[in-house]
Amino acid sequence: MERGHYKDPPTKVAEMPTATGPFLIGVAGGTCAGKTVVCERLAELAGPGLVTLIRIDSYQVDHTHQSIVERAATNYDHPDAYDWDLLNGHLAALTRGELVLAPTYDFAVHNRSPVVREVQPAPVIVVEGILVLHDAALRERLDLKVYVDADADVRFIRRLTRDVAERGRTIDGIIAQWMTTVRPGHEQYIEPTKRHADLVVPFGGENERAIAVLLARVRELGGPSSSART
Numbered sequence: 320m321e322r323g324h325y326k327d328p329p330t331k332v333a334e335m336p337t338a339t340g341p342f343l344i345g346v347a348g349g350t351c352a353g354k355t356v357v358c359e360r361l362a363e364l365a366g367p368g369l370v371t372l373i374r375i376d377s378y379q380v381d382h383t384h385q386s387i388v389e390r391a392a393t394n395y396d397h398p399d400a401y402d403w404d405l406l407n408g409h410l411a412a413l414t415r416g417e418l419v420l421a422p423t424y425d426f427a428v429h430n431r432s433p434v435v436r437e438v439q440p441a442p443v444i445v446v447e448g449i450l451v452l453h454d455a456a457l458r459e460r461l462d463l464k465v466y467v468d469a470d471a472d473v474r475f476i477r478r479l480t481r482d483v484a485e486r487g488r489t490i491d492g493i494i495a496q497w498m499t500t501v502r503p504g505h506e507q508y509i510e511p512t513k514r515h516a517d518l519v520v521p522f523g524g525e526n527e528r529a530i531a532v533l534l535a536r537v538r539e540l541g542g543p544s545s546s547a548r549t
Contacts, residue, residue, distance in 0.1 A: 340414050341371075341444045342540045343460055344533075347451040347512055348467035349505050350396075351477035353523015357467055358447045360530055365537045371413070371441035375448030377424045378406040381431045390429035391492075396449065396504025403454050406446075410460055413440045426486045443537050449505075452512035463536070466516035469523050471502070 348354050355374075362370040380402050382390045394400065409419040420435040451457065452464055475497060482488040513519060520529040 340416070341440060341442055342462050342537075343410065343414070344443065344445045344463045344465060344537075345451040345457065345461040346445060346447045346465045346467060347449065347453075347509070347516070348520075348523075349469065349471075349474050349509055350449055350501060351474040351481065352467045352469040353520075353525070354447050354449075354467045356524025357465075357520060357526075357530060357533075358445050360524060361445065361533055361537060364530070364534050365443070369441060370443045370445055370537060371438060373406075373410070373413075373421065373438065373444060373446045375401060375406060375446065375451060377422050377431075377436070378402050379424055379431070381422075383430060387428060393429065394500045394504065395429075396500050396508065398450055398453050398508060401450065401454075403456065407454075407456050407460070409438070410444070410446065410457070413438065413444055414460070416440050442540055449509050450512070452515045453508055458515060464515055464517045465520060465533070466513045466518070467520045467523050468513070469521070471505075 346354050346358055358372055362372055379395060379400050382393065385393075405422075409421060412419050417440065419438050421438045423432045423434050423436050424430070425432040446457070446461070451461075452466065458464065478497070478501075479490065479493050482493050483490065518529070518532075520526050524530075
């Protein structure tokens with residue numbers, strides 16, 4: 320699909336499972352705090368068709384006009400790195416029961432991929448990312464706001480391991496990015512959003528009790544059939 324689809328995707332009205340529309344959960348927290356583990360575990364345990372995941376990493380601003388060197392130097396831990404209008408527009412469409420074509424992101428080249436992802440509406444929509452609780456317009460859409468917490472040293476080790484193994488980064492580059500943008504961005508923009516959270520989850524994806532609490536709520540929203548799942 321062409322890149323122009325990002326701004327003007329075709330829409331299809333889908334039958335919503337409830338009269339009031341989907342329940343939106345925002346899951347924020349620092350880099351490698353365990354947000355993705357919590358969200359994916361929640362979707363897995365809830366069962367097929369109940370939870371749709373939206374990752375705001377995919378909604379980073381398109382930097383096709385820049386060289387890869389310029390893209391690598393961009394501060395991706397700053398709120399200006401994200402296309403909030405597109406994200407909020409897609410969430411509004413999903414709330415109306417419409418299909419959207421979400422962008423995807425290629426971390427190896429620090430830019431959006433030409434591939435788009437078809438996202439269907441569902442009873443529960445989970446929006447995950449470091450700055451999910453930063454944008455006021457996004458916060459207003461959320462029915463439940465969650466902040467996943469983890470110590471900085473744990474997050475750094477996880478990020479170092481992930482970026483070397485999965486994103487083709489060098490150790491020196493990861494350390495430099497952590498010191499110049501990731502740590503300052505966390506302290507200035509991400510950590511302060513914890514005050515907006517309805518639920519703070521320490522220990523990330525290892526916190527089975529917190530995941531169980533979220534799962535119970537999701538199953539309740541999904542109706543009687545979902546509560547029977549194990």
